[in-house]
Amino acid sequence: MHCQTVQSNIKLNQLTEIHMEHIRNCDTCMSCWVDQLGSVPDQVTAFIKNTSLDPCQALQTRLIGGIDDDLLQEHADHCKPCGELVAALDWADNNLTALREDIPDPNFVATVIAVTSGSRPWWSTMMKKLSQLAMRPRFALEASFVMSIVLFPFVGDLIEHRLTNIPTDTTPFITNQIQQKVQQAGILSFQWTQLQIGHMQPVQVESPWKWYQSMTHSETKGDSDERNP
Amino acid sequence: MQEPQLIEACQRNDALAWEQLVRNYQNRVFGFAMTFVHHRDDAHDLAQEIFVRVYKHLNSYDGSSSFQAWLFALARNCCIDRIRRNKVRSRFMAHVDEEAEFTCPQPTPQDLTETNNHRSMLQRALATLSEQSREMIVLKEIQGLKFREIADMLGIPEGTAKSRSGRARLDLAQALTRLGYGG
DSSP: OOHHHHHHHHHTTTOOOHHHHHHHHHHHHHHHHHHHHOHHEEEEHHHHHOOSSSSSHHHHHHHTTOOHHHHHHHHHHHHHHHHHHHHHHHHHHHHHHGGTTOOOOOHHHHHHHHHHHHHHHHHHHHHHHHHHHSSHHHHHHHHHHHHIIIIIIIIIIHHHHHGGGSTTTHHHHHHHHHHHHHHHHHHHHHHHHHHHTTSSSOOOOOOOOHHHHHHTTTHHHHHHHHHHO | OOHHHHHHHHTTHHHHHHHHHHHHEEEHHHHHHHHHHHHHHHHHHHHHHHHHHHHHGGGGGOSSOOOOHHHHHHHHHHHHHHHHHHHHHHHOTSSSSSGGTTTTOOEEEGGHHHHHHHHHEEEEEHHHHHHHHHHIIIIIIISOOHHHHHHHHSSSSSHHHHHHHHHHHHHHHHHHHHHTTTO
């Protein structure tokens, strides 16, 4: 049977057993019928009274619709299977909330926290590890050491390379000026990292470059002299 | 702390707020998991998996629906994934009882109280229902979600959700009658 026919019959309140059979097996028509039940309960009651449906079938159908009235109860009182069904439904309604919550093991929350702390997004995990690493005094020294290496030879070379188009006599002056600024920034960053380490004694160095030289036993002395006149 | 503030704090990676959220919902999520797998150990794993998924996707919660509905939509997906995985696994593992997932849990010493007996009876009845009916009972009758929320979650019209719920109630009543419930 076509849904459109059934639904128009639902609206006209002209349902037969065939229509009801279709409704029971069709979600769309059932929802249409349920909506109709909710909006015009009096008409539905009249329908149930006049229908030629088996009373037990009618009761079950109306249980689906969630309609509760005296007519239904009257039948349930006199029909054992339907009475049991209605009683079972009442019992379920009273007890289903017991399933809403259950108490897990006491260490459940701790387990979830432990698992979720390990499942943070990669950037969050990386930031956490970096922040832990940065708290170590050695990291500050190593970071400033790396910064010195990067700032002086690499950036210095880059700057010099970029300034090749400038007249030869002005190039060393500009390069020196820039390198001095970079050197000052390096010293500041070195001192800052020292200040972050409260329990360490500040190390007095003239420049990170010289400190780097002392650390590497002047292996690159010639090169450094060229860069730091 | 109110729930919206708690969720906002969780979205800012506040560890304490997250712990509080887990504490607030642990019983409900665990209860939800129990209605799907019935075994406490499995339910623990499943509930844990649900919380991990919530944690990972918490930033996608925009507050347009209730947090509870969002949480249970996620939990439902998690449960379905779990059941599918178990079904696939059982195909390759002959020694695994295929019906173990939905068989009725045997009464344990814990089932001595009346409440636990009722709980056990209801779980046994739920285990006999179709997946669709069980889902409707769990979402509507047990977790108390609104029809609108269930309809959104399942991607069906609200009227269909109502009719499915009614049919599921009837199925449950019939299952309880068959099992000789304690009423």
